[in-house]
Amino acid sequence: MKIGKSLHTFTAFRNFLPRIVSKEFLIFLFFLALSGGFWLIMTLNETYEREFTIGLRMADVPRNVVITSEPDSVVRFTVRDKGYMIAAYEFLDGFHPVFVDYRLYTDGKSRGVIAMSDVQRLIYQQLAKSSRITSVKSDKLSFLFNFGHHKKVPVRLLGTVAPGNSYYLAHVDFSPDSVQVYAARQVLDSIQTVYTERQQITNFTDVKELTVDLRKFTNVKCVPAKVKMRLFPDVLTEETVEVPIEAINMPADKVMRTFPSKVAVKFVVGAHRMRTMPKNPETKELLSVGFRVVVNYKEVEARHSDKCHVYLLTSPNGVRNARPVVDAVDYLIEQR
Numbered sequence: 001m002k003i004g005k006s007l008h009t010f011t012a013f014r015n016f017l018p019r020i021v022s023k024e025f026l027i028f029l030f031f032l033a034l035s036g037g038f039w040l041i042m043t044l045n046e047t048y049e050r051e052f053t054i055g056l057r058m059a060d061v062p063r064n065v066v067i068t069s070e071p072d073s074v075v076r077f078t079v080r081d082k083g084y085m086i087a088a089y090e091f092l093d094g095f096h097p098v099f100v101d102y103r104l105y106t107d108g109k110s111r112g113v114i115a116m117s118d119v120q121r122l123i124y125q126q127l128a129k130s131s132r133i134t135s136v137k138s139d140k141l142s143f144l145f146n147f148g149h150h151k152k153v154p155v156r157l158l159g160t161v162a163p164g165n166s167y168y169l170a171h172v173d174f175s176p177d178s179v180q181v182y183a184a185r186q187v188l189d190s191i192q193t194v195y196t197e198r199q200q201i202t203n204f205t206d207v208k209e210l211t212v213d214l215r216k217f218t219n220v221k222c223v224p225a226k227v228k229m230r231l232f233p234d235v236l237t238e239e240t241v242e243v244p245i246e247a248i249n250m251p252a253d254k255v256m257r258t259f260p261s262k263v264a265v266k267f268v269v270g271a272h273r274m275r276t277m278p279k280n281p282e283t284k285e286l287l288s289v290g291f292r293v294v295v296n297y298k299e300v301e302a303r304h305s306d307k308c309h310v311y312l313l314t315s316p317n318g319v320r321n322a323r324p325v326v327d328a329v330d331y332l333i334e335q336r
Contacts, residue, residue, distance in 0.1 A: 049080045049134060052089060054123060055097030056114075058143070065102070066182040068221040069144035071114055076138070077123055081131040089127075098122040106145070110184065114141040144219050150182045153191055155227055158215065159199030163233035167205055168320070170234035170270045174227050183220040194222055196229065207232055234270030236320075241265050243288040245310065245329065249298045252336075256297055259330040263293055263310055267322035277316065290316030293324060300331065307331070 056075050061067065075098075079089065089095075098119065106112040120136050127133070155174045163169055181191055196212045208231040214222050243265050247256040265288075269277070278287045292313040300308045307328040315322040 046083050047080065048083050048086045049078055050086050050090070051076055051078045052095065053077075054095040054126075056119065056138075057097045057099050058102050059099040061102045064148050065145050066148055066150070066221060067143055067145045068182050068184075069142075069219045071143045072138045072140050075119055075123075075136060077120070077136045078134045079127065079131050080134050081128065085128055085131060095123070095126050105143075110144055110146060112143050112145070114143075116141060146182060146184055148182070149185050149188060150180050151188055151191075152178045153181045153194045154178050155214065156193050156195050157199065157229070158195035158197070160201070161199065161231060162202045163231075164203050164205045166236050167233040168236055168270060169231060170272055170318070171232040173230040173232070175230070176224070176227060179214065179227070180223045181217075181220060182223065183217070187217075187220060191217065191220070196227070201231065204231070205233055234272045236268050237271055237274060238266060238268050239274060239286065240325075241267070241286045241288050241291060243291045243293045243324075246292065246294050248294045248296055251297070254297075255334045255336060256295065256300070257332045257334065258295060258308070259332070263329065264325045265291055265293065265312060265315075265322055266325055267315065268320045269318060273318035290314065290319075291322070295329070295331065297333075300333075 053074050053076050056071060056073055058067065058071070079086065100114050100118065100122070102112070104118075105114050116136055116138070119138070119141070120133055123133060123136070155177055157172050161169050161172075179194055181188065181194065183191070195215045197215050199212065201208065210229055211226050212229050213226055216222075241264070242262045244262050245258045245260075247258070250256055278289045279285060280287060292315075294311050294313050295308045296311070308331045309328050310324050310326060312322055312324055
């Protein structure tokens with residue numbers, strides 16, 4: 001039954017098709033295409049102007065020369081010609097980069113300027129004879145160079161890095177950790193550190209690795225211009241250590257004793273750093289190496305108070321927010 005309906009539909013469409021594709025309709029389509037072709041020919045025969053870009057490269061740079069400030073790598077130019085030539089420039093493979101000879105434009109000392117007329121002449125070599133360049137634009141056609149003056153400079157992070165809650169930035173690693181900086185001698189003397197481009201990295205809890213650009217200096221070239229950066233977050237923990245109290249600024253003929261002789265110091269530290277801090281091999285208790293708690297005899301002598309203030313003078317690297325649990329203790333001063 002379904003096959004019969006399909007055959008009936010096909011027969012009806014075959015009978016209706018000649019009514020649509022009539023001789024008059026085909027003639028109409030022919031003249032429509034013909035008029036469209038004439039319109040296209042007349043349009044392409046008009047004169048147009050269009051802006052294009054072309055790459056600019058330097059050639060024959062000696063091995064002992066380092067370009068520290070390069071000219072623009074792209075030049076913009078406007079071409080005037082018939083529409084069909086403009087269309088050909090747009091839809092073909094484009095323009096090949098033009099190469100300028102370093103030796104023709106250098107002053108032999110530290111600077112060079114590429115002539116705009118020479119760039120235009122090189123572009124003409126890729127254009128048809130009918131084409132005319134009406135303008136050539138470039139922000140910079142000068143360059144600076146030196147004869148290999150350089151030094152190795154360490155890389156440092158610039159910006160804000162904030163790991164997730166209860167984490168802190170334990171370590172930053174760069175690969176390479178130093179780069180070669182090429183510049184004039186007087187400029188090299190002023191550069192002690194190369195920084196990354198400003199970073200804004202937040203809310204991470206695992207080691208984060210990314211490639212970052214180095215911050216640019218005027219008339220300076222860094223090799224390489226990018227480095228790999230690894231950020232190592234660590235979990236923060238609060239710990240306590242007993243630290244002996246030391247008296248400072250004591251006269252040679254006197255001794256100052258405090259009660260108690262030790263004070264507990266609370267601090268925040270990363271879990272990895274905590275594992276590396278010195279501990280008693282028998283009790284596994286944390287040792288006070290790197291912590292220094294003092295009382296000042298001169299302050300006691302001046303105030304004549306029953307108690308003396310306790311100060312945390314130093315703490316180990318990687319330790320944060322260290323503070324004694326008490327700020328004053330009893331004392332006794334004895335004559336030697």
